[in-house]
Amino acid sequence: MAPDAPVLYERHGPLAHVTMNRPEYRNAQNSAMTYALDAAFYRAADDDGVKVIVLAGTGAHFSAGHDIGTPQRDAHLPFERRAGLWWDHSDKRGAEQRYARESEVYLGMCRRWRELPKPVLASVQGACVAGGLMLAWVCDLIVASEDAFFADPVVRMGIPGVEFFAHPWVMPPRVAKEFLFTGDRMSARRAHEVGMVSRVVPRGELAAATRELAECIARMPRMGLALTKRAVNQAEDLQGLHAGLDSVFGLHHLAHAHNAETTADPLAGLDARAMKDA
Known part of the structure; x- marks a missing residue:
């Protein structure tokens, strides 16, 4: 795989390492990266030798979010589509394109990646x-460095959170409201306190701590891991996650239309730039 590819893929024993690779743009997700992630997750799912997948980002940051302004933003380009049966969006206009x-x-893609039958x-x-x-x-577990922070500032745009609206399931509802209403950063320690993050480690130990946890999980039987996941x-879906994602996705697009x-x-x-300054 080319060193400048938007996503890097490496196999180390039972572990597949999928790494976002746009460090100069804080791993902002353009379509090339998103479809490359999709291909990497398919590759790991299909490989009988892979038991556990690790998702990471090169450089100083995991991901600054969707690409809304880099020179390589490519929202209107066609890509091979496997995540759904919608028609090609790239040559459409308005809500037909966005939706x-x-x-x-x-x-x-996020819904399908959540269902990948191997721990991530x-x-x-x-x-x-x-x-x-x-x-x-x-992902099933999140290992964060002490300098990691989490934020969803898109309410500044009048939009009720990102498209995969899992907020009230990954943290308590009142914490989710504060998180969204203020747009403030949540530290790794606070994210651990509310149950969103599994472990917090020093920055220099992040890769090793994640690998150690992944290798521990990889010693479990593959089918047992798949069924447990x-x-x-299913328990989360019975608590309304699946239906909640659909309902808020509609509100998200009402906000875009407004x-x-x-x-x-x-x-x-x-x-x-405006979002960063705000």
């Missing part, structure tokens, strides 16, 4: 913001 794209790239561990350092949360939350996911009618664009005229 079809986000049904596939965000909600569709997120190894999080630095920023895990907005779309970065979605990638961490589809399914059991816990912004498109009343402001400069579906993001209320805000770009990455």
Whole structure:
């Protein structure tokens, strides 16, 4: 795999390491990265030798979220589609473009990755913001460095959280409301206190601690791991996660449509710089 590929894939014994590789843009997720992640997860799922998958990001940050302004932003390009049966969105306009794209790239892929029948561990350092949360939350466990922080500031755009709206399931509802209402950063320690993060370790120990946990899990039988993951996911769905994702996805797109009618664009005229400054 080319060293400048948007996603790197390595196999080390029973572990598959899937690594986001746009460090110059804090691993912001353009479509090339998202579809490459999809291919990497398929590859790990299909490999009989892989027992556990580790998702990480190169550089100082796990992921600053969706790409809303880098020179390689490619939201309107066609890619091979496997996450859903929507028609190609790349040549459409308005809600037809946005809804079809986000049904596939965000909600569709994240929902399917959550169901991958092998344990997935997120190894999080630095920023895990907005779309970065979605990638961490589809993982079964999150190991975070002490300098990691989590935030979903998209309410600044008038949007009720990112597309994979798992907030009230990964943290208590009142904590989720404060998290969204303020857009403030949540430290790794606080994320551990509310149950969103599994372990917090010093930055220099993050990779080793994640690998140690992954190797421990990999000693379990594969079918047992798959069934246990399914059991816990089903319990979350019975608590309303699956239906909640669908219902809030509709509100998310109502917000995009409202912004498109009343402001400069579906993001209320805000770009990455404006969001960072806010």
